[in-house]
Amino acid sequence: MIWEALKLSLLVVSFATVIICVVGLLFAYLLAKFDFRGKEFLDALLTMPLVLPPTVTGYYLIFLLGRRGLLGGYLYDLTGWSVVFTWQGAVIAAVVMALPLMIKASRASIESVNPDYEIASYTLGKSKLETFLRITLPLAKRGVLAGLILSFARALGEFGATLMIAGNIPGKTQTMPLAIYEAVASGDDHRAQALALVLTAISLLAVYFTNRISRSQVYG
Amino acid sequence: MIDVNIKKRLGGDSSSFLLDISFSVNGGITVLAGASGAGKTTTLRLIAGILTPDEGVIKVGSETYFDAARKVDLSIQKRRVGFVFQDYALFPHLTAEQNIAYGIKTNSKTATMEKAAEMLELFHIEHIRTRIPREMSGGEQQRVAVARALASDPAVLLLDEPLSAVDVETRSKLLDEIETAQAQTGIPFVYVTHNEAEAVRLGRQQVTLEKGRVVNLRLS
Numbered sequence: 001m002i003w004e005a006l007k008l009s010l011l012v013v014s015f016a017t018v019i020i021c022v023v024g025l026l027f028a029y030l031l032a033k034f035d036f037r038g039k040e041f042l043d044a045l046l047t048m049p050l051v052l053p054p055t056v057t058g059y060y061l062i063f064l065l066g067r068r069g070l071l072g073g074y075l076y077d078l079t080g081w082s083v084v085f086t087w088q089g090a091v092i093a094a095v096v097m098a099l100p101l102m103i104k105a106s107r108a109s110i111e112s113v114n115p116d117y118e119i120a121s122y123t124l125g126k127s128k129l130e131t132f133l134r135i136t137l138p139l140a141k142r143g144v145l146a147g148l149i150l151s152f153a154r155a156l157g158e159f160g161a162t163l164m165i166a167g168n169i170p171g172k173t174q175t176m177p178l179a180i181y182e183a184v185a186s187g188d189d190h191r192a193q194a195l196a197l198v199l200t201a202i203s204l205l206a207v208y209f210t211n212r213i214s215r216s217q218v219y220g
Numbered sequence: 221m222i223d224v225n226i227k228k229r230l231g232g233d234s235s236s237f238l239l240d241i242s243f244s245v246n247g248g249i250t251v252l253a254g255a256s257g258a259g260k261t262t263t264l265r266l267i268a269g270i271l272t273p274d275e276g277v278i279k280v281g282s283e284t285y286f287d288a289a290r291k292v293d294l295s296i297q298k299r300r301v302g303f304v305f306q307d308y309a310l311f312p313h314l315t316a317e318q319n320i321a322y323g324i325k326t327n328s329k330t331a332t333m334e335k336a337a338e339m340l341e342l343f344h345i346e347h348i349r350t351r352i353p354r355e356m357s358g359g360e361q362q363r364v365a366v367a368r369a370l371a372s373d374p375a376v377l378l379l380d381e382p383l384s385a386v387d388v389e390t391r392s393k394l395l396d397e398i399e400t401a402q403a404q405t406g407i408p409f410v411y412v413t414h415n416e417a418e419a420v421r422l423g424r425q426q427v428t429l430e431k432g433r434v435v436n437l438r439l440s
Contacts, residue, residue: 114309116305116307116309117309117311117312119268119270119296119303119309120303120305120309120311121311121322122270122295122296122297123268123296123297123299123301123302123303123323123369123372123374124322124323124368124369124372125297125300125323125325125372126297126322126323127297134322135311138313139312139313
């Protein structure tokens with residue numbers, strides 16, 4: 001049972017972390033480098049999951065993606081499938097909840113790169129994308145990696161929004177935090193303890209590596 | 221031949237600064253002189269395409285970089301300008317060789333490395349090939365910066381007070397090297413300085429700016 005929850009958690013978190021990396025960098029770059037109408041609003045909107053109760057975020061996810069949801073309705077009509085009560089739903093919950101951490105850390109890091117490096121790259125004929133990949137990202141990598149590890153840890157511990165949209169189905173959507181809740185509720189102390197220890201160990205490692213990266217070599 | 225005839229208003233309404241300049245110079249080295257705040261760096265950035273003029277024309281050789289009336293505004297990448305920044309803006313995570321190779325446009329890696337080796341030799345910096353900028357002296361960084369800009373085969377090289385961070389002794393040697401590099405490559409250089417001695421030394425052609433206007437134009 002522990003193994004099952006761990007396996008599912010790792011599956012969900014792996015997908016979530018990859019998505020967070022790509023989407024988070026995209027938003028971080030957008031917010032760091034461009035001025036556009038509604039930027040402050042977009043920034044606030046993306047930060048909301050950090051401050052809202054996770055159940056509220058989960059509620060909005062159902063409102064958006066549920067079988068009769070704003071977007072989910074179309075998907076269900078077209079395919080007969082919905083993310084509600086699936087592990088993919090758990091991935092979406094984890095992404096939405098952890099994304100702000102990735103965006104905040106990467107944005108700050110990208111903004112701290114001296115813009116003259118990017119301009120120098122442009123004068124040497126390189127496109128914005130190539131400049132980002134070869135200059136900005138390597139120079140911002142500390143913040144980006146720290147953000148990614150923190151997001152990973154946050155996604156691993158995600159409970160409230162996951163429960164709302166994916167439910168708590170053992171072997172299907174029951175990730176480790178949900179399994180702990182159920183173990184405690186059903187009086188299975190040993191299982192709760194084992195699960196809590198595994199989660200604590202993984203999170204501790206994540207924080208340890210984040211701190212190590214933060215202290216690693218800085219150029220310039 | 222470099223033709224510049226542009227207007228650019230900078231800053232807010234109350235503290236605004238109007239750059240309104242017009243000059244036409246031949247190849248070789250052109251010194252852009254004037255006190256700080258005269259608009260020298262702004263002029264370089266306008267030629268490079270880092271800033272956009274409000275109106276006017278910028279031409280280098282037969283190529284029109286900017287023409288407000290004809291709505292021509294080439295991107296930085298397409299302008300083929302080499303830019304040597306005041307603080308060099310060498311990529312801090314790349315070695316001297318990697319910095320120089322970064323902007324070289326060839327079809328093969330071998331050809332790129334050959335060209336990079338050529339530039340290292342031209343500037344007598346083979347011995348710092350594998351060093352990153354942090355491990356170089358001011359003079360070495362300056363040589364790498366000029367070599368990197370020239371390696372991308374620019375139509376014009378813009379130098380923004382490139383010797384302000386090196387000591388007097390090194391300065392004289394570097395001035396020799398800059399003159400030699402210009403003579404060897406035949407690429408026109410525009411050299412910004414507020415240093416009288418440097419201006420006299422290099423300036424067969426000199427454009428002097430004061431408060432955003434050309435106050436003196438001396439052609440060879």
